[in-house]
Amino acid sequence: MAQEDPRGPSQATGAAALQAGWYHGHRDVSGGWLRPAVFGAVDGLVSAHTVVLTGVAALVAGAFSMGTGEYISVTNQNELVQSEVSLERQMLSRFPAAEQDELAGYFRQYGADPDTAARMAAAASADPDTALRLHTREELGVDYDELPSPVVAGTASLLAFSCGALVPLFPYLVGASVLWVSLVLTAVALVTGGGVVGRLTGRPVIRAGLRQLALGGLAIAVTYLVGHLIGGHGA
Numbered sequence: 001m002a003q004e005d006p007r008g009p010s011q012a013t014g015a016a017a018l019q020a021g022w023y024h025g026h027r028d029v030s031g032g033w034l035r036p037a038v039f040g041a042v043d044g045l046v047s048a049h050t051v052v053l054t055g056v057a058a059l060v061a062g063a064f065s066m067g068t069g070e071y072i073s074v075t076n077q078n079e080l081v082q083s084e085v086s087l088e089r090q091m092l093s094r095f096p097a098a099e100q101d102e103l104a105g106y107f108r109q110y111g112a113d114p115d116t117a118a119r120m121a122a123a124a125s126a127d128p129d130t131a132l133r134l135h136t137r138e139e140l141g142v143d144y145d146e147l148p149s150p151v152v153a154g155t156a157s158l159l160a161f162s163c164g165a166l167v168p169l170f171p172y173l174v175g176a177s178v179l180w181v182s183l184v185l186t187a188v189a190l191v192t193g194g195g196v197v198g199r200l201t202g203r204p205v206i207r208a209g210l211r212q213l214a215l216g217g218l219a220i221a222v223t224y225l226v227g228h229l230i231g232g233h234g235a
């Protein structure tokens, strides 16, 4: 301390105060490196937290929307079939001769000669259940006692959507808040999914995988763009 600091107390006063336990220093409150570092880390955690929250919300909303949509769609379809089946049941009981003729006509279309067709129609019409099953199969194209279950269809749709939505979300759930990890995982899942579907439907596996990747990529790009326009900032 060669020169006296004009802003501080005089040397004598200062020395006395220091001996009495005067502490002159203060912590840096003006900013420096600590504040941006801490806030940056918190911001990173918060945005990863936001991605997880948004992602989980989107997953749950999407899965339930898909599941209930599928449930309602299958239920409506089944109710339509059931109403047509009950109409057919009424016609069978009110106009048995006309319905038996109709049935003979179907058998003739399958190549039976008129006599055989008439005998087959008579045999089938003897049992109301068999007659109803044959008529609805011919006229509606469905087996009314083998209709798809809305609960199974809805649950399958819900679970499938959740599995798909978990892929891009997974890195964030385990704490790796880096977008490209998510994108790479999603790309791999899209190619794999497309390839599996291609294999099941007998199309070229690689082309099917790449097509899925292109369509999925387009969907992601559109989603990102819309999010960017609405939210004003990217992920």
Ligand SMILES: [Zn+2]
Residues within 6 Å of the ligand: 088, 091, 099, 102, 135, 139
């Ligand atoms: Zn009929």
